[in-house]
Amino acid sequence: MFDSFDPMARREVILAATNAVAGAWLRKFKSLDNQDPWGRRAVFLASSTWPEDERQHWKRSLKGSYGFLDQLILDSLPTKNAAKVAKRRIAKRPKRMGVS
Numbered sequence: 001m002f003d004s005f006d007p008m009a010r011r012e013v014i015l016a017a018t019n020a021v022a023g024a025w026l027r028k029f030k031s032l033d034n035q036d037p038w039g040r041r042a043v044f045l046a047s048s049t050w051p052e053d054e055r056q057h058w059k060r061s062l063k064g065s066y067g068f069l070d071q072l073i074l075d076s077l078p079t080k081n082a083a084k085v086a087k088r089r090i091a092k093r094p095k096r097m098g099v100s
Contacts (some may be wrong), residue, residue, distance in 0.1 A: 007036040014042040023049035030058060040066070044073050 005013070017026050026046040029035070035043060047055045059074055066074075 003034060007039055010035075011039045011042045014039065014046055018042070018046040018049055021049050023051075026050070032062075037070070040070065041073055044070070044077060048078055 003010075014026065014029065023046075026043070026049055029043045029046065032040050032043060047058060050058070055077075059077070062074060063071075
């Protein structure tokens with residue numbers, strides 16, 4: 001189903017999953033086969049939710065595979081595990097009151 005989405009819709013879903021720190025679900029996009037340039041860059045950002053050693057290995061495997069801009073984006077990604085940082089950030093958010 002996801003593959004039938006418009007490329008921009010896929011990108012938005014990937015970005016939302018990244019924001020939700022859904023690293024396990026996002027791993028299925030590692031191959032980058034069906035991604036347009038913007039979707040590919042969303043997956044680059046999504047890799048920040050993966051464990052650091054996995055992310056570093058994946059980034060090294062992509063060296064030289066894409067153009068200058070994509071390589072620049074890959075090189076600028078955080079080196080520390082952003083998932084831990086994001087989980088702490090989410091935990092600090094104030095709880096929303098339920099609507100009754």
